[in-house]
Amino acid sequence: MDFQHQLIALDTIVTKECTRVLRIWIQTIVPPAITMTLYFIIFGNLIGRRIGEMGGFDYMQYMAPGSIMMSVITNSYGNVVSSFFAAKFQGHLQEMIVAPMANWVIVLGHVAGGVVRGMAVGLVVTIVALFFTPIEVQHPFIAVSMVILTAFVFSMGGMINAIFAKKFDDVAIIPSFVLGPLTYLGGVFYTISLLPDFWARLSTFNPILYMVNGLRYGMLGVSDISIVRAYVIILIFVVGLFWFCMYLLNRGVGIRE
Amino acid sequence: MHALSIKDLWKTYPNGIEALKGIDLKVKAGDFFALLGPNGAGKTTAIGIVTSLVNKTSGDVKVFGHSIDSELEAAKAYIGVVPQELNLNQWDKVFNCVVNQAGFYGIRRREARQRTETVLRELQLWDRRGETARNLSGGMKRRLMIARALVHGPKLLILDEPTAGVDIEIRRSMWDYLRTINRNGTTIILTTHYLEEAENLCRHVAIIDDGVIVEDDRMSAVLRKLHQEVFVLNLRQAVDIAPKVNGFDVARINDHELEVEIHKDQDLNSLFSALSTAGVEVISMRNKTNRLEELFVRLIQRRENERDQEQVVEEFNL
Structure with a gap:
């Protein structure tokens, strides 16, 4: 198939994935909105009032970018891992494997689904946040690009998880034991300047710190780390994970006997 | 191509x-x-x-x-x-x-x-x-x-x-x-x-x-390799015992059905004339099993027997 036909195949997967997200919107869009509303009420409103300011902002304002990014990460990852694993489990992934599509089409198609869900949830959570605190976006391009790149990274993470997963338990392990702790320790609710030196330095090994702070810089104009460094690290993950996805699909790991 | x-x-x-x-x-x-x-x-x-x-x-x-x-x-x-x-x-x-x-x-x-x-x-x-x-x-x-x-x-x-x-x-x-x-x-x-x-x-x-x-x-060449076929004959009148027909193995299935094994070199005309002489009237006939199925089963059985024999020889040599 030439490039033009590969794009048609890509469009087919993207449409299919986006339709899936919208078809099950009660499962994909609504729960994060409810969860984040509770976060804003409990952490922002009730506890946040006692905390006062953080990084020069009202606590609710400060935690808003972190909360948005947390939703984007969880949902982009969850979308691809569940969609791709379900396709593998039910066998209909074979539809794609037997077709003359390039593997980059399969990767990008599924990743696009994750990015769309991540963006949609990010938008909904932003709207929820606006009910609690005013948000003025300082650098719109940085804010949007950070969300897209982060959704891209975690969609590919979800895909890798789904490729290796053999049973449904394997799909839940990474979000529970890796993604969750890394997200909460990634500066979603606090600035790392509050941490002792050792822990602050250790936090810089957590990639999520760069994503959260990247969005925080885009929205509020403040960050614990340099924005250039954040972009470099995220782009390294984008390229590295894309290469790894391609490597796995080319070798047929988890999808071919 | x-x-x-x-x-x-x-x-x-x-x-x-x-x-x-x-x-x-x-x-x-x-x-x-x-x-x-x-x-x-x-x-x-x-x-x-x-x-x-x-x-x-x-x-x-x-x-x-x-x-x-x-x-x-x-x-x-x-x-x-x-x-x-x-x-x-x-x-x-x-x-x-x-x-x-x-x-x-x-x-x-x-x-x-x-x-x-x-x-x-x-x-x-x-x-x-x-x-x-x-x-x-x-x-x-x-x-x-x-x-x-x-x-x-x-x-x-x-x-x-x-x-x-x-x-x-x-x-x-x-x-x-x-x-x-x-x-x-x-x-x-x-x-x-x-x-x-x-x-x-x-x-x-x-x-x-x-x-x-x-x-x-x-397919036709493979089916020709089938050396014998088993037919079921439907009879107009009931029979108590299988008639004896020279050169053919005839068995009674029930009152109105007989089973005959025919080898590749035999022809059906001689079977029918022998049955007619014995007073048995055939109204229809069919293969007992599908021909390809017959061939397939025989082929697979032969391969299994060969494998069993090879295994016995190997064990004996050991």
Whole structure:
């Protein structure tokens, strides 16, 4: 198939994935909105009032970018891992494997689904946040690009998880034991300047710190780390994970006997 | 031109099982080809390798001259496959299921919709186009899988037990449909456990057993290798005992049925005249089992006996 036909195949997967997200919107869009509303009420409103300011902002304002990014990460990852694993489990992934599509089409198609869900949830959570605190976006391009790149990274993470997963338990392990702790320790609710030196330095090994702070810089104009460094690290993950996805699909790991 | 050419194909699974032991196979373009074998013989593995669902250990596979090693995408573009297992997205609507498959082959949405309508109508699924796959009956799901495999107009259609679990009426209508698309130029490779199906539809047959091709010839030539056939004769009058007919083994099944084993060098005329002399009037006759089935069972049994003997010899030598 030439490039033009590969794009048609890509469009087919993207449409299919986006339709899936919208078809099950009660499962994909609504729960994060409810969860984040509770976060804003409990952490922002009730506890946040006692905390006062953080990084020069009202606590609710400060935690808003972190909360948005947390939703984007969880949902982009969850979308691809569940969609791709379900396709593998039910066998209909074979539809794609037997077709003359390039593997980059399969990767990008599924990743696009994750990015769309991540963006949609990010938008909904932003709207929820606006009910609690005013948000003025300082650098719109940085804010949007950070969300897209982060959704891209975690969609590919979800895909890798789904490729290796053999049973449904394997799909839940990474979000529970890796993604969750890394997200909460990634500066979603606090600035790392509050941490002792050792822990602050250790936090810089957590990639999520760069994503959260990247969005925080885009929205509020403040960050614990340099924005250039954040972009470099995220782009390294984008390229590295894309290469790894391609490597796995080319070798047929988890999808071919 | 060969639609499929397989040379010295080996597959060893990580657990050490050798599913294919250097098979060679050639399927001519336009042929209707049966690939038969007992469970676990290696049929699905061979098909899996051709369709890139299984990694081969070694060997060459070409589809219409395109190697799956160097021109995989080009080779895949010729193939439509209906796998043995139902692998539909249960939540997809029938129409979307087929349209999406066309999209995976790079067919634009408008054309994909037209093609989908055509194949769904041909397979009598058009009225169910708005339903999700999980709401279809087993037979309809099989037909939907065929529709999905045909929507991009493959030149080589691989059917891995396409009529399993399908009632006889639908099975026969599927046979007619497959004959039609084969007449229109699509090469078909069929694996089935219904040997009557293979005998009815296919012009060539290969039998695979324990990862080795043990028979590969025209269907008529293979059937000629059957040295004896067993017929069931229906009688007008009841008989208490089987009549003795010189040169034939005749057995009584019940009051109105006899079973006769006929060797290749015997003819039926002498049987009928002998029965007539004995006062037995035959009103109809049929094969006790399907001829291909008979041959298949004998061939597989012979191979099993050979393997048992080899094992005994090996143990004795040890």
